[in-house]
């Protein structure tokens with residue numbers, strides 16, 4: 001079977017950096033409209049370039065529909081897909097290429113916020129094709145033999161299905177003989193539901209793919225502002241020298257979602273917000289804030305520093321879970337003026353469910369840099385509005401010489417807005433201009449909005465960056481096995497503590513900032529959430 005509309009292995013264009021394993025800073029565009037960046041490369045490097053086949057298993061599923069195809073189209077629109085890249089959708093439903101292509105278009109129309117450009121769509125749709133495989137049936141993978149040619153094209157196998165199928169896919173691909181050392185696999189989070197199941201999945205995958213071939217994705221690591229943490233922290237002496245317990249009082253990370261369960265009750269109810277969001281996205285953000293400077297931007301250096309942070313997380317156990325954690329579940333409420341159902345009224349809901357849709361934690365990191373600096377993390381569904389941000393609160397000054405103007409000098413705050421309205425701002429106190437007898441102070445903001453500063457009409461989401469890096473073979477922004485397992489060790493302890501103390505979730509109204517208990521979590525330490 002030939003892939004729809006794709007010429008077999010046309011003129012190689014580039015991919016100079018297949019193995020450099022560094023975060024790519026410059027966008028590289030394909031040669032159709034730009035000079036070939038490899039034009040002056042030694043012949044041996046040109047020879048090492050191979051075009052890529054991206055194979056998406058679960059191509060009709062939610063992740064593919066809402067995230068993957070949108071991201072791939074946006075890469076196409078930005079001329080960031082190689083001219084010879086092909087995209088093969090695999091799922092278990094009857095479709096031909098035309099029906100699948102129409103399905104992708106319909107999803108773009110529904111989920112892409114921008115206009116679909118005809119010329120871009122023509123280029124993009126020419127890359128698409130579809131194959132029906134029941135992923136539990138080994139022999140059906142043999143169909144891939146007619147499509148994939150591992151010796152001339154690199155296969156990037158994206159597992160956009162439930163982890164229960166990962167083992168099947170690995171065996172199926174092996175059985176079909178379509179893998180070689182250059183093949184890659186991209187694995188979605190959460191990997192398992194605890195340390196044990198995560199190890200089982202990793203072990204099964206390791207029988208077929210070496211660790212270097214495995215790309216464990218966490219789409220938050222592709223988000224512009226998360227990556228900007230590296231720049232902010234390690235390219236600016238003003239922050240580098242003020243980033244520890246001497247100057248920082250505490251740190252808040254909020255990942256508030258407006259969405260509810262979105263038809264994913266069966267998955268979500270078995271998972272909960274702690275495993276769905278905190279075990280991966282929030283802990284990854286935390287490691288980027290807390291890690292020591294890596295030696296360089298190589299995958300190994302960054303991963304090593306992140307693991308050290310995860311190892312230093314103080315365990316939360318049954319003895320302290322009560323004062324350090326809050327679980328919540330939303331009840332019916334209002335969002336943007338419309339009534340929305342409670343968690344237990346969602347489609348397919350189990351009315352007795354005690355799964356949490358909100359979690360807030362006080363996290364302590366037992367190392368030299370962060371001694372005595374709490375990190376407060378919270379994430380929830382159906383909250384007031386979508387807001388993901390990091391707020392770094394600097395310490396109060398030891399003495400106030402402006403008593404008349406400000407009884408208590410407010411803390412300086414550095415806010416990193418991850419989404420929406422990506423940017424960074426710093427709250428500082430300024431003198432109000434004037435010749436009054438007394439100096440008047442006012443809170444002001446040094447405000448850097450990415451869209452205004454960099455004149456970008458739209459900023460890529462996490463998936464664009466990461467799918468591209470997976471196709472380029474750069475593992476820097478993907479997670480190592482050790483990192484994920486370490487994160488599970490810490491999260492399992494919280495889950496065990498909740499089970500042990502029979503901790504039931506506190507109710508919060510949809511459209512609010514979470515249960516009142518989460519306010520108390522900070523109030524206990526004389527602090528308050530950034531609202």
Ligand SMILES: NC(=O)C1=CN([C@@H]2O[C@H](COP(=O)(O)OP(=O)(O)OC[C@H]3O[C@@H](n4cnc5c(N)ncnc54)[C@H](OP(=O)(O)O)[C@@H]3O)[C@@H](O)[C@H]2O)C=CC1
Nearest residue numbers: 058060061062063091092134135136160161162188189190
């Ligand atoms: N959805 C999201 O926003 C996110 C999802 N993820 C992860 O991505 C992965 C996929 O999630 P999601 O897209 O939500 O899941 P879905 O269930 O929506 O999609 C999975 C797709 O795989 C198909 N499928 C299931 N069994 C087989 C089979 N035996 N053979 C062939 N195809 C099969 C399903 O078909 P059918 O419909 O017939 O079952 C469906 O089209 C999961 O690991 C999830 O944790 C990670 C981050 C976000």
Ligand SMILES: O=C1O[C@H](COP(=O)(O)O)[C@@H](O)[C@H](O)[C@H]1O
Nearest residue numbers: 189219257259276277281388462
């Ligand atoms: O991984 C997941 O992330 C989404 C939130 O992603 P965002 O980029 O929109 O912030 C979340 O809704 C979903 O439950 C979870 O599986």
